[in-house]
Amino acid sequence: MDNISKFYADAQRLKKHYRAEHSNYDGGEVCGQIKELFGRNNGHVKSLALSYADYWYDTYIMNSAEMENEPTEQHLQVLGSIQALIDNDPEQITELTQEDWKELCDLTNYEADDLPLEFLNDIMIIFVDHQAC
Template identity: 55%
Template structure:
């Protein structure tokens, strides 16, 4: 199991544990826990990870009409794709296929904002992904 698959599995465990420990499921609270976990897993680039997690919540979680199911598999996959970018995973395209053009543009914009604090190698890899996906 690679890091991205493990992350997705751990997110499912967060959902499962929340359901076991609470009488009613609060998808927004679970998503907040998932976002915090995402940030923890990417602590080397904490500020950018926080920005990505905030975008994920604002674009996909808060507008959800089915909060008792959040995060859905689709939304977990989106966050896992963001993690693949931040970890500079080889063949990250496998995890980012679910991104829309708007996702690419927003992630590029967030990355540009944080660029001066990122390791040069990671920034270069991220920018290559953004160029390849016509986000710049």
């Protein structure tokens, strides 16, 4: 199982467990748990991963008219695409808008001093390919 598939499975498991343990489903709380999971899964670039997850939460979750259904499959796919970006797997980056690309590039530039050089080089190549930076 690749990193993205494992992430999807873990996120679905969090949703399932929350529903089983609580009488009222809180999509915002579940998405907060998914943000934490995303940071843990990307420990080698944890600060950047948490910045990306915050962007995802603020952009896709907080603006949702269906909080009781969050995270939706589409919103999980966006975060999965961000995982693919971190994993340097451009073929699996399918759900990012041009605005997402620009914001993620800005976040990466902000965190650049604290990132491993090889990682930074690889991710910047992807950003340049998408004309994000």
